[in-house]
Amino acid sequence: MTDGSARVWWRFLRNPGAMLGALILAGVVALAAAAPLLYPEGPFEMVGRPYAPPLSEFLLGTDMLGRDIAAGIAHGARISLLVGCVATLVIVLLGTLIGSLAGYFGGRVDSVLMRVTEFFQTVPSFIGAIVLVAILQPSLASVIGAIAIVSWAPLARLVRGEVISVRNREYVQSCVALGMGDARIILVQILPNVISTVVVAASLMVATAILFESGLSFLGLGDPNIMTWGFMIGAGRAAMRTAWWMVTIPGIAILLTVLAINLVGDGLNEALNPRLKQL
Amino acid sequence: MWQARLSYLLRRFAHGLPIVLAIVVVNFFLVRLAPGDAATVLAGEAGAATAQYMEQIRAQFGLDQPLYVQFLSYMKNILVFDMGYSFRHGRTVASLIFERLWATLLLMGTAMAISTGIGVLLGALAARYDRKPLGFAIVLFAIVSYATPLFWVGLMLIIVFALNLGWFPTSGIATIGADTGGLGHVLDVAHHLVLPALTLSFFYMALYTRLMRASMLETLRMDFVTTARAKGVAEGRVVRRHVLRNAILPVLTMAGVQVSGMLGGSVIVESVFGWPGLGLLAFESLAARDLNLLLGIFFLSSLLVVATNALIDLAYTLVDPRIELAGRSKRND
Numbered sequence: 001m002t003d004g005s006a007r008v009w010w011r012f013l014r015n016p017g018a019m020l021g022a023l024i025l026a027g028v029v030a031l032a033a034a035a036p037l038l039y040p041e042g043p044f045e046m047v048g049r050p051y052a053p054p055l056s057e058f059l060l061g062t063d064m065l066g067r068d069i070a071a072g073i074a075h076g077a078r079i080s081l082l083v084g085c086v087a088t089l090v091i092v093l094l095g096t097l098i099g100s101l102a103g104y105f106g107g108r109v110d111s112v113l114m115r116v117t118e119f120f121q122t123v124p125s126f127i128g129a130i131v132l133v134a135i136l137q138p139s140l141a142s143v144i145g146a147i148a149i150v151s152w153a154p155l156a157r158l159v160r161g162e163v164i165s166v167r168n169r170e171y172v173q174s175c176v177a178l179g180m181g182d183a184r185i186i187l188v189q190i191l192p193n194v195i196s197t198v199v200v201a202a203s204l205m206v207a208t209a210i211l212f213e214s215g216l217s218f219l220g221l222g223d224p225n226i227m228t229w230g231f232m233i234g235a236g237r238a239a240m241r242t243a244w245w246m247v248t249i250p251g252i253a254i255l256l257t258v259l260a261i262n263l264v265g266d267g268l269n270e271a272l273n274p275r276l277k278q279l
Numbered sequence: 280m281w282q283a284r285l286s287y288l289l290r291r292f293a294h295g296l297p298i299v300l301a302i303v304v305v306n307f308f309l310v311r312l313a314p315g316d317a318a319t320v321l322a323g324e325a326g327a328a329t330a331q332y333m334e335q336i337r338a339q340f341g342l343d344q345p346l347y348v349q350f351l352s353y354m355k356n357i358l359v360f361d362m363g364y365s366f367r368h369g370r371t372v373a374s375l376i377f378e379r380l381w382a383t384l385l386l387m388g389t390a391m392a393i394s395t396g397i398g399v400l401l402g403a404l405a406a407r408y409d410r411k412p413l414g415f416a417i418v419l420f421a422i423v424s425y426a427t428p429l430f431w432v433g434l435m436l437i438i439v440f441a442l443n444l445g446w447f448p449t450s451g452i453a454t455i456g457a458d459t460g461g462l463g464h465v466l467d468v469a470h471h472l473v474l475p476a477l478t479l480s481f482f483y484m485a486l487y488t489r490l491m492r493a494s495m496l497e498t499l500r501m502d503f504v505t506t507a508r509a510k511g512v513a514e515g516r517v518v519r520r521h522v523l524r525n526a527i528l529p530v531l532t533m534a535g536v537q538v539s540g541m542l543g544g545s546v547i548v549e550s551v552f553g554w555p556g557l558g559l560l561a562f563e564s565l566a567a568r569d570l571n572l573l574l575g576i577f578f579l580s581s582l583l584v585v586a587t588n589a590l591i592d593l594a595y596t597l598v599d600p601r602i603e604l605a606g607r608s609k610r611n612d
Contacts (some may be wrong), residue, residue, distance in 0.1 A: 017422075119301050122588070124580045126543020127561065131577045134565055135312055211428055215547055218430045219562060233431060244438055251431035259426035 011271040018267020024260035032077035039071035043227035047071075054245050061245045063236060069246065073253050076229040080210050080257060083144055087209040090148035091155055092202050098152070099159025100186050100194070104167055114160070117153045125150035126215065133221045140223045147212050155201055162194040196272040203265035207258045214254050229254050284593065291589035302581045306574050307353050335364060336571075362575035367567045372575040375560065380579070382452055383556030385468075386548070387541050389476040394483035395534050399527060401484070402491020406526075407518065409496060417488065424485035429544050433478040433551035440474060447474050450553035475552040479544050483537055487530050494526040501525075528595075535591030539584045 012018055031038075041047065046066040047058075054061040060069040102113040132146035166172060167190065175185050216222060217230030229250040236246025344352070356362070362372040401417050408414035441449040448454070453467050498504065499522055507517050542558075549558030557576055564572040 115297070119298055122298050122539065122581065122584050123302065123305075124539040124542040124577075124584055126540070127546060127577055127580050129543075130546065130561065130565065131309065131573055134568075134570065134573060135309055207426065211426075214428050215430065215543075218428075218547070219550065219565060221565065230428075230430075233434065237434065240434065240438060241442055247431070247434045248438075251428065251435070254431065255423070255427050258428075259423060262422065262426055 008271045015267045017263045021260040021263025028257050035074035043072040043075040063246050064239050072227050072232050075227050079228045083213040084206040084210040087144045087147040088205045091152045094152040095155030096159050099156035100163050103160035103163030117156050120153035138221050147209050162197050166190050166193050200269040207261040295585035303357050363571045365572045367569045379557050379560045390479035394480035398484045398487025399491050401488040405492040406495030421485040421488040430547045432481045436474050475548050475554050479548045491530050494529045498522045498526045538587045542580045
């Protein structure tokens with residue numbers, strides 16, 4: 001570990017918000033990993049009497065079909081994290097590719113790619129995602145794809161800006177003079193300098209993607225064979241008058257997970273870009 | 280001066296045109312992405328549509344014609360806002376959308392006023408009381424609100440303020456059957472508006488609070504602020520006249536960018552509260568698998584974003600006179 005990265009870690013570890021976020025996040029990851037062991041019968045199994053309130057025979061109560069809400073929370077954590085991570089991975093790949101091509105080559109390539117980016121930034125993203133999922137049929141893959149397609153544009157813009165600021169530095173110019181290929185310059189010389197910006201943006205994007213997924217499955221656009229937190233809230237709505245816990249508990253799960261990821265992202269931002277400290 | 284503004288506005292709209300065109304093209308091809316025959320997809324795939332309606336759909340989209348003919352006729356229809364017919368509702372898509380539009384605009388406008396107003400206020404307070412309990416409390420509130428899903432906020436507000444306390448109605452835009460008329464109707468709608476508008480503004484309030492706080496803290500460190508203080512200007516006046524005006528610009532920009540996000544949020548808020556706007560219409564069209572209507576809503580909401588972006592740019596030139604109207608190359612002052 002170099003001196004610089006040690007300092008970055010130290011700044012992160014000293015940040016109470018970031019540590020709290022990392023702790024909560026570790027809990028959610030552990031719950032997701034342990035879900036098949038804790039609730040091997042799966043989240044759809046009817047295990048007890050319907051409408052059982054929390055802290056009765058079940059820790060978090062049951063829903064209107066007698067399914068254990070705790071099992072839904074544990075299995076839902078897997079889906080939330082999976083969607084958040086995979087969607088973000090696709091967004092990072094797409095955004096970095098388009099942003100670095102536009103920023104590095106400039107000129108006509110830049111103006112064409114930025115026009116495309118502008119289009120994706122203008123179209124209302126949530127409605128766009130709804131339309132995509134509705135047309136492609138709800139499934140885990142279509143949800144992830146739709147989230148990625150409507151969310152990559154801001155990252156591409158960010159990467160483009162960073163690449164432009166690095167492109168004309170002397171060490172990059174000297175690589176050009178040495179006759180190094182464009183692909184190699186972008187991958188080896190430029191992108192390593194952009195990576196801290198991308199990491200911070202991506203960590204916050206995981207949280208946004210999780211919120212997005214919960215909104216889609218709340219509207220009934222999730223994969224019907226998969227239990228998600230948003231779906232639990234959407235289903236619990238009908239019983240809201242009598243059974244508050246069916247909508248409240250999964251909401252707290254989403255809130256805590258997204259909050260934890262945001263705290264970690266802010267902490268990373270402060271650790272990696274200490275001079276840009278904002279919040 | 281305002282001639283320059285008009286031409287600027289026109290130029291901004293012209294800039295938006297290719298995007299509108301692209302949206303039309305994307306809409307056209309999206310339908311063809313769907314598995315199966317586009318006509319059955321558009322009709323809502325169930326056997327509910329009559330043969331006559333299926334013929335109508337085929338004629339409207341010209342599904343038996345070559346692709347470029349289909350595209351041209353689709354373009355021609357869209358240009359006159361002919362977005363087809365919704366079999367489920369028994370009405371044209373355009374009439375449905377325009378009937379629902381104003382409810383969404385009312386909801387979004389109110390939410391935008393609440394979120395920018397309270398966000399600017401909270402952000403300014405948080406910066407003024409930085410590293411003090413009040414500042415910390417505001418930052419904490421903003422961080423938590425920023426992570427809360429909109430639909431859950433709405434449901435919690437319903438449970439607390441509508442079901443338990445009974446202060447506000449649970450859903451709808453007006454009391455059904457109440458013939459109050461005039462002012463009574465306005466008050467009734469306002470009463471119904473409170474919870475949905477608060478829900479929709481929640482996330483954006485948090486966003487603007489964070490932004491305003493950061494922007495205030497940055498401006499407070501600027502040289503001209505120090506100069507003002509050195510001249511002996513009272514602290515309250517420094518904040519009001521020198522800092523706030525500059526710090527508010529990023530919030531304005533962000534508010535413009537967020538119009539598109541708020542449209543998405545309104546789908547969720549409207550389906551939680553049964554608020555009869557475009558968002559609820561989108562939700563209903565999802566449930567009915569009425570894709571033609573959904574695409575119409577998608578098209579109109581994209582148009583709305585293009586238009587508001589242009590208007591926000593114009594508003595920006597009013598707030599910040601440093602922004603040039605004439606563009607970079609020709610400067611004639």
